[in-house]
Amino acid sequence: xxxxxxxxxxxxxxxxxxxxxxxxxxxxxxxxxxxxxxxxxxxxxxxxxxxxxxxxxxxxxxxxxxxxxxxxxxxxxxxxxxxxxxxxxxxxxxxxxxxxxxxxxxxxxxxxxxxxxxxxxxxxxxxxxxxxxxxxxxxxxxxxxxxxxxxxxxxxxxxxxxxxxxxxxxxxxxxxxxxxxxxxxxxxxxxxxxxxxxxxxxxxxxxxxxxxxxxxxxxxxxxxxxxxxxxxxxxxxxxxxxxxxxxxxxxxxxxxxxxxxxxxxxxxxxxxxxxxxx
Numbered sequence: 001x002x003x004x005x006x007x008x009x010x011x012x013x014x015x016x017x018x019x020x021x022x023x024x025x026x027x028x029x030x031x032x033x034x035x036x037x038x039x040x041x042x043x044x045x046x047x048x049x050x051x052x053x054x055x056x057x058x059x060x061x062x063x064x065x066x067x068x069x070x071x072x073x074x075x076x077x078x079x080x081x082x083x084x085x086x087x088x089x090x091x092x093x094x095x096x097x098x099x100x101x102x103x104x105x106x107x108x109x110x111x112x113x114x115x116x117x118x119x120x121x122x123x124x125x126x127x128x129x130x131x132x133x134x135x136x137x138x139x140x141x142x143x144x145x146x147x148x149x150x151x152x153x154x155x156x157x158x159x160x161x162x163x164x165x166x167x168x169x170x171x172x173x174x175x176x177x178x179x180x181x182x183x184x185x186x187x188x189x190x191x192x193x194x195x196x197x198x199x200x201x202x203x204x205x206x207x208x209x210x211x212x213x214x215x216x217x218x219x220x221x222x223x224x225x226x227x228x229x230x231x232x233x234x235x236x237x238x239x240x241x242x243x244x245x246x247x248x249x250x251x252x253x254x255x256x257x258x259x260x261x262x263x264x265x266x267x268x269x270x271x272x273x274x275x276x277x278x
Contacts, residue, residue: 038246045243084208096159117153138220
């Protein structure tokens with residue numbers, strides 16, 4: 001019996017290993033195609049193969065930087081990402097604090113409204129009309145507000161669950177000592193949120209940096225394009241320079257990949273802290 005049980009466990013482990021490996025390859029293979037293609041000539045890159053380049057064309061990156069408007073797009077993406085991340089973390093934390101501490105029908109309704117925002121798609125036509133009425137069409141402020149609204153629900157969902165694990169006695173003790181609500185939040189609650197804030201910051205920054213549809217629809221000039229949109233400089237209707245497209249995608253992914261690697265240990269610690277507290 002024991003031998004059969006061990007064989008069954010071994011079979012399950014092998015099955016899971018094969019399944020996880022297959023799922024990993026769906027991500028790894030396209031990534032390798034993109035990395036290798038960014039160093040190939042146009043003919044080789046268009047084959048989308050895992051073969052090594054016959055000649056390594058490092059000048060693809062030079063061409064993309066000089067002719068793809070990367071520098072300006074990098075500044076635009078940085079402005080949007082920093083602004084969205086700051087707004088989402090600040091107001092998301094404050095909203096999560098209120099929702100988690102006041103358990104009445106109004107706060108529950110607000111919380112459910114934000115949960116709906118996680119699954120509801122953006123309505124392009126109505127949003128377009130609203131920006132036209134507010135005279136924000138084609139502006140950084142308008143795009144930042146839209147992306148902030150898209151990123152806010154998930155952050156509130158995560159932070160609300162985390163704050164609920166923080167003892168209410170801390171709030172009550174501070175209020176008894178004469179602390180005001182903002183003092184309670186910034187002096188007591190905010191420092192306790194640092195682990196989960198790292199997770200939320202990286203997730204929000206990645207979402208804002210990689211956002212493609214909002215800048216495409218709501219920026220009316222290419223001078224305000226973000227990094228993901230610069231791929232259109234090398235991808236046309238009748239011809240596509242895939243070696244430049246791959247190089248552009250590599251440059252687009254590089255900054256946010258570096259951010260993730262630098263903050264990885266904080267992200268893991270935040271997820272672990274939330275799991276332990278929960």
